[in-house]
Amino acid sequence: MRVVAELAGANKIYKSGDTLITALDKTDLTIKTGELLLIIGPSGSGKTTLLSLLGCVIYPTSGQVIINGVDTKTLNSRKMAKLRLENIGFVFQSFNLIAPLNALENVIYPLQLLGVSNS
Numbered sequence: 001m002r003v004v005a006e007l008a009g010a011n012k013i014y015k016s017g018d019t020l021i022t023a024l025d026k027t028d029l030t031i032k033t034g035e036l037l038l039i040i041g042p043s044g045s046g047k048t049t050l051l052s053l054l055g056c057v058i059y060p061t062s063g064q065v066i067i068n069g070v071d072t073k074t075l076n077s078r079k080m081a082k083l084r085l086e087n088i089g090f091v092f093q094s095f096n097l098i099a100p101l102n103a104l105e106n107v108i109y110p111l112q113l114l115g116v117s118n119s
């Protein structure tokens with residue numbers, strides 16, 4: 001099966017004043033097509049940080065996050081947004097819908113950004 005996402009020694013460290021907070025220790029992970037993956041751990045263990053790296057929302061502090069063969073660190077924020085649009089889908093616990101749009105329009109919006117035609 002094809003590898004769709006990979007972390008190679010990827011970690012995330014936040015700076016808060018003089019304090020360094022390790023949100024995710026160096027992590028190696030390979031995800032192949034069709035795999036169902038559960039990320040389980042206590043509060044603060046780095047689940048959201050790991051998902052944010054895989055979802056191309058944040059860059060790793062060091063190491064590599066590779067999505068469909070592309071190292072996210074080589075992408076600027078604009079190219080990262082394109083990769084996210086074309087490859088990533090999030091279903092949030094709270095829906096995070098765009099308020100002025102109805103449900104259908106919320107579905108249509110990212111498709112329009114992708115250039116999918118109405119017909």
Ligand SMILES: Nc1ncnc2c1ncn2[C@@H]1O[C@H](COP(=O)(O)OP(=O)(O)OP(=O)(O)O)[C@@H](O)[C@H]1O
Pocket residue numbers: 014015016021022023024041042043044045046047048049050
């Ligand atoms: N933007 C940030 N700035 C500073 N510290 C952060 C940031 N995001 C996460 N952290 C810290 O990194 C650690 C991991 O956070 P993360 O949100 O990934 O954990 P989690 O496993 O998703 O927790 P929960 O189960 O509560 O959702 C925590 O100590 C958190 O306080």
Ligand SMILES: [Mg+2]
Pocket residue numbers: 047048049
């Ligand atoms: Mg979380």
